[in-house]
Amino acid sequence: xxLEFFGTGAGMPxxxxxxxxxxxxxxxxxxxxxxxxxxxGTQQQMLESTIKPRKIDKIFITHxxxxxxxxxxxxxxxxxFQGGHDAVTIYxxxxxxxxxxxxxxxxxxxxxYQINYKELxxxxxxxQGKKFTVMADRLDHQIECWGYRVIEHDHPGELxxxxxxxxxxxxxxxxGQLKQGKAVKLADGRTINGADFIGAPQKGRIVTILxxxxxxxxxxxxxxxxxxxxxxxxxxxxxxxxxxxxxxxTNLQAAQTAAQTGVHQLLLTHISARYTSKMxxxxxxxxxxxxxxxxxVRDFDVIDVPFPKRKEKQP
Amino acid sequence: xxLEFFGTGAGMPxxxxxxxxxxxxxxxxxxxxxxxxxxxGTQQQMLESTIKPRKIDKIFITHxxxxxxxxxxxxxxxxxFQGGHDAVTIYxxxxxxxxxxxxxxxxxxxxxYQINYKELxxxxxxxQGKKFTVMADRLDHQIECWGYRVIEHDHPGELxxxxxxxxxxxxxxxxGQLKQGKAVKLADGRTINGADFIGAPQKGRIVTILxxxxxxxxxxxxxxxxxxxxxxxxxxxxxxxxxxxxxxxTNLQAAQTAAQTGVHQLLLTHISARYTSKMxxxxxxxxxxxxxxxxxVRDFDVIDVPFPKRKEKQP
Ligand SMILES: [Zn+2]
Ligand SMILES: [Zn+2]
Numbered sequence: 001x002x003l004e005f006f007g008t009g010a011g012m013p014x015x016x017x018x019x020x021x022x023x024x025x026x027x028x029x030x031x032x033x034x035x036x037x038x039x040x041g042t043q044q045q046m047l048e049s050t051i052k053p054r055k056i057d058k059i060f061i062t063h064x065x066x067x068x069x070x071x072x073x074x075x076x077x078x079x080x081f082q083g084g085h086d087a088v089t090i091y092x093x094x095x096x097x098x099x100x101x102x103x104x105x106x107x108x109x110x111x112x113y114q115i116n117y118k119e120l121x122x123x124x125x126x127x128q129g130k131k132f133t134v135m136a137d138r139l140d141h142q143i144e145c146w147g148y149r150v151i152e153h154d155h156p157g158e159l160x161x162x163x164x165x166x167x168x169x170x171x172x173x174x175x176g177q178l179k180q181g182k183a184v185k186l187a188d189g190r191t192i193n194g195a196d197f198i199g200a201p202q203k204g205r206i207v208t209i210l211x212x213x214x215x216x217x218x219x220x221x222x223x224x225x226x227x228x229x230x231x232x233x234x235x236x237x238x239x240x241x242x243x244x245x246x247x248x249x250t251n252l253q254a255a256q257t258a259a260q261t262g263v264h265q266l267l268l269t270h271i272s273a274r275y276t277s278k279m280x281x282x283x284x285x286x287x288x289x290x291x292x293x294x295x296x297v298r299d300f301d302v303i304d305v306p307f308p309k310r311k312e313k314q315p
Numbered sequence: 316x317x318l319e320f321f322g323t324g325a326g327m328p329x330x331x332x333x334x335x336x337x338x339x340x341x342x343x344x345x346x347x348x349x350x351x352x353x354x355x356g357t358q359q360q361m362l363e364s365t366i367k368p369r370k371i372d373k374i375f376i377t378h379x380x381x382x383x384x385x386x387x388x389x390x391x392x393x394x395x396f397q398g399g400h401d402a403v404t405i406y407x408x409x410x411x412x413x414x415x416x417x418x419x420x421x422x423x424x425x426x427x428y429q430i431n432y433k434e435l436x437x438x439x440x441x442x443q444g445k446k447f448t449v450m451a452d453r454l455d456h457q458i459e460c461w462g463y464r465v466i467e468h469d470h471p472g473e474l475x476x477x478x479x480x481x482x483x484x485x486x487x488x489x490x491g492q493l494k495q496g497k498a499v500k501l502a503d504g505r506t507i508n509g510a511d512f513i514g515a516p517q518k519g520r521i522v523t524i525l526x527x528x529x530x531x532x533x534x535x536x537x538x539x540x541x542x543x544x545x546x547x548x549x550x551x552x553x554x555x556x557x558x559x560x561x562x563x564x565t566n567l568q569a570a571q572t573a574a575q576t577g578v579h580q581l582l583l584t585h586i587s588a589r590y591t592s593k594m595x596x597x598x599x600x601x602x603x604x605x606x607x608x609x610x611x612v613r614d615f616d617v618i619d620v621p622f623p624k625r626k627e628k629q630p
Binding site for chain 1: 421
């Protein structure tokens with residue numbers, strides 16, 4: 001589970017940062033890739049990556065500003081060209097379907113796969129699979145904008161085979177019952193409680209990816225205890241008034257939110273082209289004063305999403 | 316007057332060639348830049364150039380396939396962001412307006428300038444200015460596709476000041492009359508014929524830019540005696556059957572057309588990603604067997620459009 005950034009800039013593509021797009025790589029978990037936003041040139045950025053458009057199963061759009069969607073028609077077309085046959089689901093504000101369908105109709109693009117559109121109309125759970133659930137809620141931007149909270153389900157504890165062997169319990173079909181936590185009577189008369197031979201469950205990870213937004217209440221729930229929070233940082237400290245006027249956030253506001261919501265790591269993105277790479281480091285430094293686990297991401301950064309650190313239950 | 320290529324690939328962006336777009340730089344002539352096609356990522360390519368989106372006055376779209384138009388919404392938005400205030404005119408097939416307007420409406424983009432749409436419905440003259448005329452005609456592609464012939468008006472001959480001085484004719488207001496070719500009576504009684512003191516007129520240049528097309532009759536008129544012909548070359552020699560099936564041309568067909576129509580220089584573009592740079596050189600070599608003045612262009616190539624060579628009238 002990694003985040004791979006294809007665009008970390010704000011508003012317009014610049015020489016060093018393309019417009020918004022980030023992939024959540026779930027290859028090890030469910031062999032899928034989910035894309036969040038798709039600014040113009042996302043598919044070109046992807047040429048530098050191991051990700052192929054046909055591996056993308058879901059696309060989540062935060063809002064319909066051009067720097068977040070104008071790469072969609074091209075990516076969807078190339079996905080078909082390159083042999084993508086599996087359906088793709090697009091989540092986003094009402095209007096995303098109109099944009100995509102008009103683009104494909106006018107360009108007479110015939111896709112080799114189906115698009116399922118899930119236009120969001122109310123906050124809550126928008127996807128529930130076997131291993132992941134996605135929640136969405138509205139943010140506070142100039143136009144309707146959503147934030148997404150991706151929740152990995154907890155992994156049940158592993159059967160502690162070594163401990164079973166040490167207790168002289170032979171391998172066999174009863175291991176299956178023990179794994180389910182059941183009590184089992186052995187041939188030698190002993191009754192074994194499966195729960196005693198199961199390791200600690202592994203808590204699932206949480207990744208929260210927000211669209212452009214002012215500081216607002218819904219972020220608190222979306223970001224609570226997230227392992228990674230991806231937050232915009234269009235403005236720097238001292239520019240909170242500008243940020244408010246333009247419906248954006250400063251680096252400090254993002255850091256405050258991260259500290260307040262118990263986030264483990266904060267990734268700042270949507271960096272204005274006004275910020276040179278030196279100034280971007282300043283953005284990071286200033287944010288770290290408030291929340292030390294802050295990183296200003298750059299295009300092509302790949303960030304691992306680690307399992308939350310916790311005390312292991314001793315076997 | 317130069318052509319600057321931003322994308323020379325076919326169908327999909329590749330690592331080395333972006334999708335279609337080429338600018339005709341008319342800065343010295345009329346301080347304008349005209350763009351022909353605008354595939355996704357054109358504005359990103361432009362970041363490597365001295366051309367700014369706000370300098371673009373006219374956009375000519377050959378056809379509505381995604382690799383020729385998906386960069387339009389982003390380019391038009393950035394043009395506004397960057398302070399473009401002058402109107403822009405978009406020429407192209409019916410449907411280009413729908414695509415652009417839907418994109419701008421859905422993304423709630425408010426441009427600081429006006430777009431004039433000229434959707435093409437019949438072949439002929441589509442623009443006539445003081446210094447340039449543009450003709451358009453239909454090509455033979457899978458969907459409606461147009462080729463453009465940009466004709467620079469002839470420059471009238473210059474007044475031959477040295478020759479006037481040699482003939483002892485003093486500078487003064489009568490030079491203006493002579494320049495218009497009028498006969499003028501001098502104070503010393505001589506009658507001077509202006510036409511004798513005007514150099515040869517400079518023939519204007521012709522640049523023909525075609526969209527994707529099979530070999531077809533309209534190209535002959537569009538390309539006749541052009542100083543530069545920009546022609547697609549999606550396939551190589553020996554693939555004329557494939558080219559026909561997919562409504563495209565081979566390098567050899569383009570070269571034959573160039574030879575047949577009296578073109579001075581042939582620029583091959585719309586090169587498939589199947590062609591490595593070595594193979595692209597082969598495409599060029601093979602085409603040169605038929606038409607020596609052939610060049611396979613690459614992204615960021617800037618090609619000067621020279622005045623046609625001709626015998627200078629001796630002063
Ligand atoms: Zn944005
Ligand atoms: Zn094409």
